[in-house]
Amino acid sequence: MTPEDRERLTRIGRQFQVPGEFHDGHRIKIGHINETFAATYLHFEMPFRVVHQTVNTHVFRDPEGLMRNVVRVTEHLRRRLVWNGTDQIPRRVLQAVPARDGKFFHIDGDGVFWRTFIFVPDVRSYDAVETPRQAYQAGFAFGEFQSFLADLPASLLTPTIPDFHHTPKRFQRLQQAIARDEYNRGRLARKEIEFAESMADCVSRLVDAEARGEVPVRVTHNDTKFNNVLLDEQTGDAMCVVDLDTVMPGLILYDFGDMVRTTTSRTAEDEVYLDRVELEIPMFEALLKGYLTAARSFLTPSERSLLVFSGKLLTFTIGIRFLTDYLEGDQYFRIHREHHNLDRCRKQFRLIESIMEKEDEMEALVEKLWEA
Ligand code: GN1
Ligand code: MG
Numbered sequence: 001m002t003p004e005d006r007e008r009l010t011r012i013g014r015q016f017q018v019p020g021e022f023h024d025g026h027r028i029k030i031g032h033i034n035e036t037f038a039a040t041y042l043h044f045e046m047p048f049r050v051v052h053q054t055v056n057t058h059v060f061r062d063p064e065g066l067m068r069n070v071v072r073v074t075e076h077l078r079r080r081l082v083w084n085g086t087d088q089i090p091r092r093v094l095q096a097v098p099a100r101d102g103k104f105f106h107i108d109g110d111g112v113f114w115r116t117f118i119f120v121p122d123v124r125s126y127d128a129v130e131t132p133r134q135a136y137q138a139g140f141a142f143g144e145f146q147s148f149l150a151d152l153p154a155s156l157l158t159p160t161i162p163d164f165h166h167t168p169k170r171f172q173r174l175q176q177a178i179a180r181d182e183y184n185r186g187r188l189a190r191k192e193i194e195f196a197e198s199m200a201d202c203v204s205r206l207v208d209a210e211a212r213g214e215v216p217v218r219v220t221h222n223d224t225k226f227n228n229v230l231l232d233e234q235t236g237d238a239m240c241v242v243d244l245d246t247v248m249p250g251l252i253l254y255d256f257g258d259m260v261r262t263t264t265s266r267t268a269e270d271e272v273y274l275d276r277v278e279l280e281i282p283m284f285e286a287l288l289k290g291y292l293t294a295a296r297s298f299l300t301p302s303e304r305s306l307l308v309f310s311g312k313l314l315t316f317t318i319g320i321r322f323l324t325d326y327l328e329g330d331q332y333f334r335i336h337r338e339h340h341n342l343d344r345c346r347k348q349f350r351l352i353e354s355i356m357e358k359e360d361e362m363e364a365l366v367e368k369l370w371e372a
Contacts, residue, residue: 001026009039012052015106016099016116019043025052032333033059034245038119049119050097054112055105059332060245063113065158067104070115070244071096072156073149073219080148091120091239123230123239129263132286133236134226138263139287141229141238142221143294146252149219150298154249157219164222164246165254167203167317171196174320177327185327189342195349196320206253206306206313214302220250225269226262252299253306256291257314263287264311265351270343277347279311279354285365292369304370308362312355319348 001009001024010022020043028038028051035054040047055063077093086092097116099106105115129135163169178186178193186193209215221228221241228243262269264283267276288307292299325332326341333341355362 005037009037009052012106012108012114013039013041013050013116014100015108015114016050016052016097018048018050018097018116020046020048023047031243049121051117051119052114053117054114055245057111057113060160062158062160063105066160066245067096067115069157069160069247070094071104073152073244073247076152077145077148088239090118091123093240094118094120094242094244120230120240120242122233124233125227125230125242127227128266128268129226129283130266132282134231135263135283135287136290137231137236137238138224138226138229139259139290139292140294141241141290142224142255142259143291145221145241146218146255147294147298149247152219154217154219157248159248160246161248164248165250165314165317166207167313168207170317170320170324171200171203174324174327177324181327183327183329185342188339189323189326189345192323192342192345192349196316196323199316199352202309202313203316205309206251209302209306210251215251215253215306216300216303217249218252219247220252220255222246222248222250222254222258224255224258224262226259251310252295252303253310254314256307257310257312258318259287259291260284260308260311260355261315261318261348261351265354267347269347270340271347272343274346274350277350277354279351279358279362281358281361281365284362285369288365288369296370304366307366308355308359311362312352312359315348315352315355319345319352322348 009025013022018041020041023040023042025037025039028036033056037052039052040049057063060066074094081089081092095118096104098104105113107113223243223246229238230240230242232239264279265277271277322341322345330341335341
């Protein structure tokens with residue numbers, strides 16, 4: 001940790017109701033959006049570990065509303081876990097730590113918005129799925145998350161990013177970026193632009209289904225990347241769903257779709273060897289099995305009939321967000337190399353092609369496992 005980071009964390013730590021004295025800390029996740037640090041405090045020699053995390057307020061315009069959502073949702077989950085008699089509850093749901101003034105956030109002198117959670121020990125996350133068992137665990141964890149929140153009225157939550165997964169609006173924004181081509185990058189993304197345009201017909205399918213009342217609005221996670229579920233280091237079991245910033249009213253199909261995007265191929269989100277990118281049927285089958293085990297009790301027939309489609313659509317939606325950001329000069333997603341957002345987009349589009357090749361097989365699995 002740099003001396004500046006240390007100084008900064010010490011200062012931030014004092015603002016929260018963390019017992020003891022700051023001992024040390026380090027950066028733990030280079031997310032696309034927020035900054036995250038783990039810190040250890042010593043309280044009469046006993047270590048107490050927390051996570052201090054910033055909220056990017058350009059992305060999340062109402063961070064206080066966001067934290068209200070997070071507290072409401074985690075308290076609801078905790079009540080359910082207690083009711084179910086689950087053990088190790090502190091490892092199964094995030095616990096926000098209040099600031100000295102009792103609020104669940106602190107705004108520092110530079111206007112940076114901070115919140116603090118108790119550290120979840122002995123778990124790890126993976127950027128890419130490695131085994132079908134992990135896929136099962138992720139499917140089950142997010143399915144259970146949705147099922148535990150099924151009785152929390154979605155209207156109690158603030159939309160932290162309005163129209164977050166609204167594919168037609170995302171598509172429109174892409175078209176604007178293509179037309180403007182402010183960074184003269186359109187020529188480098190010709191094939192991707194063509195591919196995106198070829199998908200125009202399916203962009204409004206889920207929002208239309210929602211508008212017609214065919215699929216219900218529920219409390220959903222909205223960022224169900226595989227690395228947002230923490231797995232026990234020893235057993236590999238899913239312990240805790242994290243990154244609750246986008247928990248808000250949504251369609252469960254957005255969650256399932258993003259799981260398909262991130263949990264069916266053993267490649268990273270920015271894989272450049274595209275011939276390695278494939279929807280792996282054993283991964284999909286395990287993911288689906290885990291998900292249905294937890295979600296069977298609340299899924300409606302129309303939701304079920306759109307599961308496979310949602311995989312394609314969410315991969316497309318995130319893919320065009322990467323492409324748009326590339327064309328707009330990498331303003332949104334943090335990049336680590338040149339053309340990074342274009343690489344991310346290419347990976348998503350290759351996965352869509354693979355999904356289209358295997359759609360029938362995937363639909364057959366939904367039928368089979370639903371009956372099972
Ligand atoms: C962002 O910050 P992170 O990595 O959890 C993004 C998601 C994208 C994801 C792609 C608020 O998530 O929507 O799917 O990157 N979150 C936001 O990796 O835009
Ligand atoms: Mg996130």
